[in-house]
Amino acid sequence: MTDAEVTERQISTLVRAFYERARADDQLAPLFDAAIQDWDEHLRIVADFWSHVLLGTGRYRGSPFVPHTRLPIELGHFSRWLDLFSQTAVEVLPEPAATKAIAKARHMTESFKAGLFPWKTTDGTPSRHKP
Numbered sequence: 001m002t003d004a005e006v007t008e009r010q011i012s013t014l015v016r017a018f019y020e021r022a023r024a025d026d027q028l029a030p031l032f033d034a035a036i037q038d039w040d041e042h043l044r045i046v047a048d049f050w051s052h053v054l055l056g057t058g059r060y061r062g063s064p065f066v067p068h069t070r071l072p073i074e075l076g077h078f079s080r081w082l083d084l085f086s087q088t089a090v091e092v093l094p095e096p097a098a099t100k101a102i103a104k105a106r107h108m109t110e111s112f113k114a115g116l117f118p119w120k121t122t123d124g125t126p127s128r129h130k131p
Contacts, residue, residue: 006054006093014089018088022084031071031077035071053100053101069115073116078109089101
């Protein structure tokens with residue numbers, strides 16, 4: 001293995017460390033605590049997703065967007081999620097893998113925002129509801 005490669009163990013560490021931070025975060029904790037009943041299952045699914053993204057394992061199938069449509073996500077959650085995820089990725093992954101993971105996370109946040117907040121209010125603020 002070279003320094004550029006990421007391992008399943010590092011992906012597991014990324015997922016667990018991120019959620020440890022998120023569950024202690026004033027903004028994100030209430031959202032996660034209300035939505036997730038089985039943390040072991042959730043961590044496995046998320047690790048499968050990142051394994052698929054970073055290693056091309058194909059272990060994750062489906063769309064991560066759909067489960068998020070039922071959550072009371074607000075715009076501020078995206079920047080906080082991305083900040084915590086990016087900090088964690090830089091700390092636990094080799095630099096090329098962290099860069100790839102952060103780029104994917106940025107893309108996902110923009111895609112999720114566009115899908116969850118498809119309308120704009122009269123002042124131009126993204127909204128979940130048609131004005």
